Amino acid sequence: MVLDDLGSSLRGTLDKLQGKTTLSEDDVEAIVKEIQRSLLSADVDVDLVMALSDSIRERAVEEEPPAGTTARDHVLKIVYEEMVELVGESTDLPLEEQTIVLAGLQGSGKTTTAAKMAWWFSKKGLRPAVVQTDTFRPGAYEQAKEMCERAEVEFYGNPDNDDPVDIARTGLEETADADVHIVDTAGRHALEEVLIDELERIESVADPDRNLLVLDAAIGQGAKDQAERFHDAVGIDGVVITKLDGTAKGGGALAAVDQTDSSIAFLGTGEEVKDVERFEASGFISRLLGM
Amino acid sequence: VITEEELEAPLESLELELLQGDVEMGVAREITDRIREQLVGDTRKQVESGEQVIERAIGDALRDVISVGQFDFEERLRSAEKPVVIVFTGVNGVGKTTSIAKLSRWLESRGLSSVMANGDTYRAGANEQIEEHAEALDTRIITHEQGGDPAAVIYDAVEYADANGVDVVLGDTAGRLHTSNDLMAQLEKIDRVVDPDMTLFVDEAVAGQDATNRAEEFDDAAEIDGTVLTKADADSQGGAAISIAHVTGKPILFLGTGQSYEDIERFDPDEIVDRLLREE
Ligand SMILES: Nc1nc2c(ncn2[C@@H]2O[C@H](COP(=O)(O)OP(=O)(O)OP(=O)(O)O)[C@@H](O)[C@H]2O)c(=O)[nH]1
Ligand SMILES: Nc1nc2c(ncn2[C@@H]2O[C@H](COP(=O)(O)OP(=O)(O)OP(=O)(O)O)[C@@H](O)[C@H]2O)c(=O)[nH]1
Ligand SMILES: [K+]
Ligand SMILES: [Mg+2]
Ligand SMILES: [Mg+2]
Numbered sequence: 031m032v033l034d035d036l037g038s039s040l041r042g043t044l045d046k047l048q049g050k051t052t053l054s055e056d057d058v059e060a061i062v063k064e065i066q067r068s069l070l071s072a073d074v075d076v077d078l079v080m081a082l083s084d085s086i087r088e089r090a091v092e093e094e095p096p097a098g099t100t101a102r103d104h105v106l107k108i109v110y111e112e113m114v115e116l117v118g119e120s121t122d123l124p125l126e127e128q129t130i131v132l133a134g135l136q137g138s139g140k141t142t143t144a145a146k147m148a149w150w151f152s153k154k155g156l157r158p159a160v161v162q163t164d165t166f167r168p169g170a171y172e173q174a175k176e177m178c179e180r181a182e183v184e185f186y187g188n189p190d191n192d193d194p195v196d197i198a199r200t201g202l203e204e205t206a207d208a209d210v211h212i213v214d215t216a217g218r219h220a221l222e223e224v225l226i227d228e229l230e231r232i233e234s235v236a237d238p239d240r241n242l243l244v245l246d247a248a249i250g251q252g253a254k255d256q257a258e259r260f261h262d263a264v265g266i267d268g269v270v271i272t273k274l275d276g277t278a279k280g281g282g283a284l285a286a287v288d289q290t291d292s293s294i295a296f297l298g299t300g301e302e303v304k305d306v307e308r309f310e311a312s313g314f315i316s317r318l319l320g321m
Numbered sequence: 322v323i324t325e326e327e328l329e330a331p332l333e334s335l336e337l338e339l340l341q342g343d344v345e346m347g348v349a350r351e352i353t354d355r356i357r358e359q360l361v362g363d364t365r366k367q368v369e370s371g372e373q374v375i376e377r378a379i380g381d382a383l384r385d386v387i388s389v390g391q392f393d394f395e396e397r398l399r400s401a402e403k404p405v406v407i408v409f410t411g412v413n414g415v416g417k418t419t420s421i422a423k424l425s426r427w428l429e430s431r432g433l434s435s436v437m438a439n440g441d442t443y444r445a446g447a448n449e450q451i452e453e454h455a456e457a458l459d460t461r462i463i464t465h466e467q468g469g470d471p472a473a474v475i476y477d478a479v480e481y482a483d484a485n486g487v488d489v490v491l492g493d494t495a496g497r498l499h500t501s502n503d504l505m506a507q508l509e510k511i512d513r514v515v516d517p518d519m520t521l522f523v524d525e526a527v528a529g530q531d532a533t534n535r536a537e538e539f540d541d542a543a544e545i546d547g548t549v550l551t552k553a554d555a556d557s558q559g560g561a562a563i564s565i566a567h568v569t570g571k572p573i574l575f576l577g578t579g580q581s582y583e584d585i586e587r588f589d590p591d592e593i594v595d596r597l598l599r600e601e
Contacts, residue, residue, distance in 0.1 A: 071346045073529035076337065135527065136552060136580065137414030166580070168453030173446025180445070219527075219555040246414065250343035250529025252557035273413060276498035278531035301413070301444070 037320045040064045047102040051095065058090045061105055065319065072279030072318045075254050078116070078288060085112050113315045116284055120309040121240075121268035121295035125154050129202070129211040131236050132270070133229055133260055134244035136217030139272030139298055141170065143244050144214040145177035146306035147270075147296065151210045152183055159208035161201030162187035163194040163232055164216035174214055181303040184208055195231045202236060213238065220259035233264040240267040242295055245283055247273045253282030257289040266290035272298035275305070279318055323360050323371060331375045332357060342597045343560035345533040348567045352382050380594060386563055387590040390572040394547070394587075395431060398489060401518060404482035406490040408440070408475065408515060409549075410508060410539050411523035413496030416551035416577055418447070420523055421491045422454035423577065423585040429460070433488040436461040438478030440471035440511065441495035451493060458582065461487070471495065471507065472514040479515070492517065499538030512543035519546045521574070524561060526553040532561040533568045540569050550588065551577030562593050 043064045047057060062083045069079045086108055095104035130147070132140045141164070148158035160178050162185070164170035171189040178185035186201035198213055205211060213236050218225035233241065243257060243266045260266055269287055271280040274297050287293055294309035332353045339349035356378045365374050398405050409417045421437055428435045437455055439462065441447040448464045455462035463478040475492040482490050494511060497504035512520065522545040524532060539545060548565050553576045562573050573588040 067346070070340055071530050073531075076341045135555065137416060137525070139414060167450070168457075169446040169448075169450030171446075172449040173444070176445035219552070221554065221556050246527075248412070248528050248531040248535075250527060250557060250561070251341055252343070252527045252555065255556065256527075273498060276412065276500050276531065277534045278529070282529065 037068055040068055040319060044102050044106065047100070047105070050101040053090060053101045053105065055091060057101070058087055058105075061090070062087050065109060068319045069281060072281035073248070073250050073253070074281035074318065075251060075285035075288070078284055082112055082116065109319075110312075110315065113318070114311055116288065117311050117315060118287060118293040119311060121242075121293045123240075123295060125151075125156060127209045128239040129213065129236055130240045130242060131213045131215065131233055131238040131264070132242050132244055133215050133264065134217065135219050135246070135249070135256060138217065138244045138246045138249075139270075140217065140244045141174050141214050142177060142301065143270050143272060143296065143298055143306070144174065144212045145181045145183070145303050146298065148178065148183040148210070148212055149181035149303040150296070150306055152181070156209040157184070157207070158210040158212060159184035159186060159205035161198060161205065161211060161213045163197045163201070163213060165192045165194050165197065166216045170216070177303060194228060195235050198232045199235045211236075220256050226259065226263045229260075230263050241265055242268045242270050243286060243290070244270045244272060245280075245286055246278075247271050247276065247280035247282075248278035249282035251282075251285075254285035254289055257286035261290040266292050268292050268295035270294075270296045270298065271309075275299045279320070280314070281318055284318075323363050323365060323374065325357065325361050327371055328357055328360060328375065331372070335379055339560060339563075339597065342558035343529050343532075343564075344597070345530050345560075345564040348386075348533060348564045351567070352386065356382050380598065383563065383594045383597060384590060386567045387573070387593055389566050389570055390547075391590065392572065394574050398428075398433060403486075403488050404479060404490050405488065405519065406475070406479055406492065406515060406517040407519045407521055408492040408494060408511065408517040408543070409521050409523055410494055410543055410545070411496065412498055412535050415496070415523050415525045415528075416549075417496065417523045418451055418454070418493055419580065420549050420551060420575070420577055420585065421493050422451070422458060423582050424575075425454075425458050425460050425491060426582040427585055428489055429458075434486075435489040435491050436463060436478050436482050436487045438462075438475045438490060438492045439464040440475050440493050442467055442469040442471050442474065443495040447495065472511045475511065475515045499535045505538065505542045508539070508542045520544060521547055521549055522565070522569070522571075523549045523551060524565060525551045526559040526561055526576075527555050527557045528561040532564040536565040536569050540571075545569060545571055547572050547574040549573075549575045549577060554578045554584070558596050559593050560597060562588075563597070
């Protein structure tokens with residue numbers, strides 16, 4: 031079964047259905063309650079959880095399990111399908127020339143992700159370059175430079191220039207020979223109008239193929255508004271979830287992909303450049319439901 | 322008399338409201354249980370509606386949790402033997418280094434001198450980051466080479482403070498996730514070797530349900546005396562404050578409210594309660 035890594039209380043509830051061929055409304059209600067608990071403690075947006083419960087409840091009661099399928103497996107399949115519907119497949123990333131801008135809240139993991147993604151593209155046989163436009167955070171230039179050295183990829187930054195837009199322009203020119211350009215930006219959040227404006231200007235100069243929103247796996251219910259604001263400003267084409275090597279489940283990303291009508295591109299699982307994976311739906315969904 | 326049935330709906334909606342405000346589920350449940358226990362069977366005053374009684378109980382319960390152990394940080398520093406050694410801990414990217422820089426300015430404006438010590442000998446650009454802060458703040462900084470022993474850096478800063486009559490040592494540590502056994506063991510070692518006067522746990526106001534996990538694990542590895550909650554300017558409701566205060570039993574001392582040195586405030590328990598209970 032796709033969902034073999036379920037949390038114990040959810041598994042317990044489902045196991046009670048063992049052998050049953052039809053489900054009572056009470057059975058369904060008990061399962062929906064457990065799923066709600068799992069998702070809410072995984073930081074999935076409250077409204078999304080309610081909407082998801084409604085569709086699961088409705089389908090579980092209305093749809094007949096196909097012949098030979100137990101009620102338990104039928105419900106599991108419905109849950110899985112509804113979750114996949116929400117999460118979607120991994121963001122499409124063709125292995126060709128492209129420019130990607132990374133944006134997100136302070137400390138979410140953008141600079142680390144820039145180096146990781148560059149490393150990932152280089153392993154795919156492309157030639158990446160990272161352009162560091164963060165002129166605000168102390169040590170940002172040195173951090174990005176060192177991470178790019180570790181990833182053995184080209185790097186552009188200019189600690190003497192305090193105009194991020196100009197750095198983006200110059201950096202893309204200076205690294206014109208690279209196939210994949212990854213533009214790192216300073217951290218900012220939804221309420222920082224001046225910084226959101228700045229992001230818009232960087233974006234218009236970089237003219238990227240994709241804007242990715244970098245989200246900490248531990249972000250709470252604020253993920254929705256944050257994603258909405260970034261999407262309004264520059265259009266978000268995909269989400270990167272970082273720090274999944276901790277215990278946070280990354281459920282904030284669901285609201286983000288829902289708000290931006292996008293998908294998840296990469297997962298970050300450590301501080302080193304190799305600690306990156308392409309998103310894969312079933313493992314992520316199991317984690318969300320795993321408690 | 323207040324009945325259990327009467328409480329069910331308002332308490333359920335309170336629980337949802339708390340979850341929506343990022344209070345951790347187990348903590349939210351304990352708060353609602355506590356209110357139920359307290360109110361069921363109580364007689365209400367003639368003038369009060371059930372709703373009013375419940376509303377007051379909710380506010381009281383939240384205030385109880387969030388006000389835990391509040392103490393006067395400045396007064397504690399002033400009355401302690403110098404140098405006062407403070408170590409900052411927390412997961413990656415929450416704002417430890419920035420908070421140290423802010424506190425250095427905060428202390429200076431209160432006539433207390435400080436030296437920063439970069440116990441983050443791991444992350445790329447960590448030395449450059451804190452050195453740049455030290456330069457901007459015109460304050461002293463002790464660093465070692467990348468890969469060095471973090472405890473040794475902080476220890477050096479303590480010796481420096483001793484020799485130069487500096488009041489406070491602000492010891493930074495590398496960000497780490499509580500799932501890394503090696504790094505948590507290293508944190509225990511720093512705590513043992515440095516034996517700080519205070520350990521401040523740093524977490525961010527935008528954090529969700531995981532806040533309790535990490536607060537507990539960090540408190541286990543190096544017992545904390547209080548918390549600095551950063552990024553309160555990012556418009557989350559800050560329920561993480563409730564979660565952290567509840568599981569650690571230690572006060573939230575400061576709020577980080579932006580990226581400038583001035584953006585640090587003494588934490589006001591009432592403000593978070595108001596935020597959480599504010600009607601949307
Ligand atoms: N454990 C772990 N740490 C990570 C991961 N990604 C990033 N980090 C750490 O998180 C912290 C913040 O990462 P940065 O890359 O500096 O984040 P940022 O978004 O560039 O930060 P600002 O530029 O200040 O907004 C650093 O300590 C990183 O090492 C991850 O997947 N796992
Ligand atoms: N908006 C806002 N940003 C903050 C606040 N505090 C810190 N930051 C930003 O968050 C990012 C990370 O801050 P750091 O101080 O490097 O965090 P850290 O915990 O030392 O990170 P690591 O050492 O990598 O674990 C930086 O971009 C800071 O400017 C705050 O209160 N509000
Ligand atoms: K973070
Ligand atoms: Mg950065
Ligand atoms: Mg730091």
